[in-house]
Amino acid sequence: MTGRRPGSGRRRRVLAGTHLLLIGLSAVTLFPLVLTISTALKTSQDVKVNPFGLFSSFSTENLVTAWTVGNFSDYVVNSFLLSVPSTLLVLVLSTMGGYAFARLPFRGRTVLFYLVIMGLLVPFFTYMIPLYFQLRAMGLLDSLLGVNLVLASTELSFGTFFMRAFFSDLPPELDQAARVDGASEWQIFLRVMLPLVTSGIGALAVFTFLKTWNNFLVPLLYIPSGRYRPLTTGLYLFVGGRSVDIGPLAAGTLITILPVIVLFVALQRQVTQGFLSGAVKG
């Protein structure tokens, strides 16, 4: 397992065997994805005859059907309309709050911090039902504003927790030096501290975007009319509507996961970091 003599034949065989095993396991892990891509790219005739055969034909007709007839072109736009503003809101508010909780003494700071991070302990479905009636009373059901605010609120606890840790790690000498130079508290925050936590903000941005993009329950519950239906709930309702027609369904699935995969592969480090720290949320 932890050989020190890479030259010896037995060691090398063990190593090769380990890689072979890992490659096999990788193939099993990736199989559902391969199946999705294969099914999405078949002809509709082939889907009927041989629904799960791998790469037995090639056509983009399922993608076209999902995009046009299946309304996935709208869903993509809506997914962005729900993910981008809520992510931006989370970034701004978490950075502000994280800084204040880490470095600015004010009355009630500890209590407020606990209130904010309580969301890490409480699963969303605990309060999803009363929230529905609250949003209805506030006139925020079916609205971009309401759903964005709710999506942001589900990620704010973690965001604040995450950003506070970054600000806490900065040395205390920094603001003292800036203060000696005559910087105001605002300038210390914006000009001195903020540039030093950009890597944290970046990781939080990618992570929050993925979480809001993948969110299923919030749009399912709070967009009852389907006016701003995103990919996740669109995909779910598509299953109910045409359960037999798996070609366009596979295409819709592919459209839903493609941005996630691209983002993950391109920014693997940031995504992993976010999810690992996000682990506290469970």
Added chain:
Amino acid sequence: MTTTPSTAVAPPHASVWRRGRRRTTPSHQPPRSELPPATRRAQRRLGVLLVTPLVAIVAVFLLFPLVNAAYFMFVDFNGIDPNPPWVGLGNLTELAQDPKVWTALRHNIVWIIVGTMAPLIIGLWLALLVWGARSGGSAYRLIFFLPYVLPQVAIGIVWSWIYAPSRGWLNRALEAVGLGSWTKGWLGDPDTALYAVLATAIWATFGFVFVIFLAALQNVDMDQVDAARLDGANAVQRVRYVIVPQIMPVFLTVATITLIGGFAVFDIVFVMTGGGPAGASEVLGTYAYSSAFQLNRISYGTTLALIVTVVAIPFAISLNRLQRRLSLEGMGA
């Protein structure tokens, strides 16, 4: 040691994590006496200004609905009546006598036990394999972690094809190895529906556990492992007595996370079976949802959801305590 860039990920995450758990009060306290009163005033003002929008949103969209949930518990709200009748503990006593609740709870417990143990075991095993493979770490991390970032709706859909009764890949694979008699519609059979969904959830989570363990293994003291080998410990003994104790705090943290997740499970069951067939895969989350939104029993559903949280929190706290004690004992984290 492997040369995977995982160390680039591990330290910030580890420090974020530990700080949040051990030091509960904000750590950086500017030396008060050195600051002039004007500065302290300016800091106070800015602090309040910066947290106000955050606290406002959390109060409106998290705290208020939570308080409301507690109120819903004691009334019988049907979604329309603005002044619902007070029923006291009526929802709770009904809940205790509802056999569906106990069935759902049993499913949650199965989910928690299997859904915690399996990813832990698979994740640790894979992490040890990749650790021992000494190369390709970042590629394996990418592949095994990928399912964890995908939306659960998409995962549910694709796995329901794999479980499909006719020509689904699981049945085909069974036929190929001579177990043709085992084939069935995995999600439609009450005996297997829960486990089929659970297996999908395990597929979606083991990579997360794997990445955490792989990062933790980078900090294992190799001298101890080598010493154990010289003392004649075989691979299994080295893992059991030398490596696992060193990563125990991480192990418990991960167990806490998957355990809380086990109480709160919803999306994947909802998408794949909706709790069916005939309640065979019903969990507390899906039962709360259908009570509230399909049967209009708003209060009953809310009570259920609240109870799940109340039950889950002591487990999480005790595991967290154990983890903290172990890491304070200097066993490394």
